Amino acid sequence: MNMAIEKMQKFNLITFYNNQDAVMEQLQDFQQVELFSASQFNKQANAFFSQMQEHPEADKIEDQIGNVTWARDFLTPYVEKPSMIQALRKPLRHYTLRQLSEHAHTFDWKNIYSDLRKQDKRLRAIEQEKQDLSLQEDELNKWQYFDEHPAVLATFKETIGVLGTVPNTEINQLKKEMGKEQLQNAYLEIIHQSSTTSYLLLLFLRENQEEVQTTLSDAGFQEYEYPYEDKPAEALRQVKEKLHQLVEEERSIKARLKAQKNNYKDLGLVAEYLDSLFVRVHSNQYLLQSEYTMDLSGWVPARQTEELDRQIRQVVGKDYFLEFAEVKEEEYSNTPVLLKNHKLIKPFEALVEMYSLPQYWEIDPTPFMMPFYALAFGLMVADFGYGLLLFVASALAKYFLHFKEGMKQNINMFQICAVPTMMWGLVYGNIFGKQFSFQLLSTDSDITEILVMSMIFGFIQIMFGLGLKFYLLWRRESEKLKALLQAGSWMLFLVSAAMIAAGMLLVPETNLQSVGIACLIISLVLVVIGGSLDGNTIIGKIGSSLYSVMDITNYLSDLISYTRLMALGVAGGSIGAAFNLILSYLPTPAKFTIGIVLFIVLHGLNIFLSYLSAYVHGIRLQYLEFFNKFYTGGGRAFKPFKSNESYVQVVSEQKQQQGEE
Incomplete structure (x- = not known):
């Protein structure tokens, strides 16, 4: 297995x-x-x-799903929902298919759906009526000070009366024209004036109609046909009253919709039941x-x-x-x-799934990746206070709040990563950017040692990845030679490089460097031979051999990539120390007032950036430097x-x- x-x-x-x-x-x-x-x-x-054949109920069930989904979507804007914290405080409710079925058959969702359709239709009609009445209100607002019924203008025998508008730019010229001797019996009154338009009442003798109309036409006059039965002020009052009634009706409908919180929840149960039913009837295809x-x-x-x-x-x-x-x-x-893993390893399965699931014949990389990722995460944050805060926050969140399984596993992962964060914080002697009196390694004076430690960490993980590749190839009867020449050769190469470095820097008086050089040459020969195994022709084997040697640069760049463990850990500690230094300059009274706020804000920012960097770069190291040594992926969930x-x-x-x- x-x-x-x-x-x-x-x-x-x-x-x-x-x-x-x-x-x-x-x-x-x-x-x-x-x-x-x-x-x-x-x-x-x-x-x-x-x-x-297709299940005879498939179309009917799909229509019902559409109806219930519409009903829930319609209620969504109106039903009051708990805040995120309130929702998380409530225990998750679990249902069986039988419970969902019983609920769907006892809950009268069809009548509720029908009623909601009517409410929706009425709300749409109210919205249209409100728009129409608003236009009428806007129109009447401009004529409300004409304190007569406009119909009276049509009853004059010797005089013509009209209502209309002209642009404000023409009003003075129009007054001037209307004041001329041949039109001296004409009357002009401005009923209302907006920023661009003047609303007028005009009275003039019928015998002057032709001259007046010419003058009005030149001024851009637009006659207004009054469509209401009552006076403008009375018509405006009636329009406002209708608007008020519609607003009250709309408020009443929305209040009833808001009160359907239980129906909203019950519709969700019905929707889940119908969805499960549709999955069953859709399985006829199999x-x-x-x-x-x-x-x-x-x-x-x-x-x-x-x-x-x-x-x-x-x-x-x-x-x-x-x-x-x-x-x-x-x-x-x-x-x-x-995948199946121990409860301490399971939270890290999501990281593997983000990359790609293993194929069925492969091994699950999760248990092998988990300790390296957690240690690397802690090394990149490396602050005891930050780790303790994450551990406690994760524990409190799981105790007081209720999460779905996926989110719960993510919280578990960060809580596990908090442990090596505290461990490395003790090694570096850091707590919220402040250094302990004792330090195994100092981020100020032991940069070289931390850099070497990061490289050694990378060396171990890469060797471990090659070891897994060796195992996967060796367990296949036809791949044992590849295991020796394509995995074993690179393991020998890395060990030889480590021997040369140790011979040059640690024990220069021994023959370790010479032995390392000899082993390095042997490993490169084996690399070339191993590369030729991938070629099908003579030319292909030569090309594969030469190409395999080029992987030397890849392995060196992989090792260098692990220096980010040192860089991020030192950077986070230095930023935290810089914040503390800034706060130390505050006067004593300020330290216990605004200083506390600044401490929380500044370190909160550093915590966020440190964890984000550790999360992202930790994943990068696993995907690019570790997985490519042994892992194919591409499995189907x-x-x-x-x-x-x-x-x-x-x-x-x-x-x-x-x-x-």
Whole structure:
């Protein structure tokens, strides 16, 4: 069995067709199988079975999902939601498929959906009416001081009365024209004036109509047709009253929507149930059927085979045939990968998944990466106070708050990394940028020693990666020579380089340097030979050999990359010390007032930057300097046949019973 990767088996189940719904629901509740087309398990099955047709309820269920989703989305802006902290303080609620089904069949969500549609339609109508009334209000505001009904203007016999507008730039000229002798009986009154337009009442004799209209036309006059029955002021009052009524109605509707907090939550449960139901009916694409039976296949972890048999027997009795098959080597590339690690290592699986899951035939790099990543993380922060703060904050967060599994594992990872951070903080003698009286290594005077230590750390991890490569190649019967020449040769090269450095710097009076040079030459010869194994032709073998020698620069650059462990650790400590120095210049009263605030803010900034740098550069070292020595990746994640958990956490009945116990 592959290290830290669940061993998988294929299974094939044949049972009566009328058991389909019960079996699929049981498998979905089990949450430990991944389905694939049953025709892939046994090619001869096509002689007895045919592809199952689309489930007749699929379209109906999809429409229902759309309706429930719309209802939740519609309520989202109105329903008051708890703050992030309030939400995290509440324990996570877990539901089984049976509980979701019972809720969906007892909760009258269809009537709620219908009512919400009506409310939505009314709100849209209110919004349109408000816009129309707002335009009317704006229009009437300009004529409200005309204290007569405009219809009276049409009753004059000898006189013509009109309402209209002219640009402000023309008003003075219009007054001047209207004041001429031939128009001396005309009357002009400005009812309202905005920044650009004047709103006018004009009265003039019918016998002067032609002259007046020419004058008005020259001034850009636009006649206004009054559309209301009442006087402008009264019409304005009525419009405002209607607007007020609409606002009150809208407020009342939104208040009722805001009060539907429980319905919002219950709709989420219904949506989860329908989503799980759609997953089940959509699984018909994997199933085969005959006149009386159905055939389905999938992947299951080997340790769950007996439990799978029990789950099937629980719903169909003895009316089934269940067969298991080992995974063949040619099927490795398509076999799903499910990692399994100790609880201290599991939080680091997310880092591997960010890069790529291992292929089924590989080893899981998580347990090998975890100690190096944690130590490197601590070395790049290297402050006892920062590490203690992270450890305590993580512990308090897990104790008082309730996180989903993914976030909880991330918090666990940072809490684990806090331990080596405190350890290296003690080595450097740093606590919140202040140095202890005792120090194993000083970031001020022992820079060279810290640099050498970082390089040694990198040397060990690279050698470890090559050791894993040697192991992976050696365990294949046909790859043992490659293990010696492509992994062993580089291990000898690095050891030889270390011997030469030690002979030059530590024990120059010995023959260690000469021995190292001889071993280095032998390793390079082996590297060239090992490189030729990848070529298929003479020219290809020569090219591969020369190219393999160029990896010398890669290994040297890999070692140099580990100097960032020293650089970031020293930089973070120096920045923290600089902040403390700045605060030391404050007067004594200020140190205990604004000084405390500055201490928290400045060190908070340094903590954030230190942890961010350690997180990112720690990942970089694993991906580029460690993984490329032995790790291929490209595996496919195990996707269990279960609910998508878009709204709530769904657990199997067995797990819920275990939790209750």
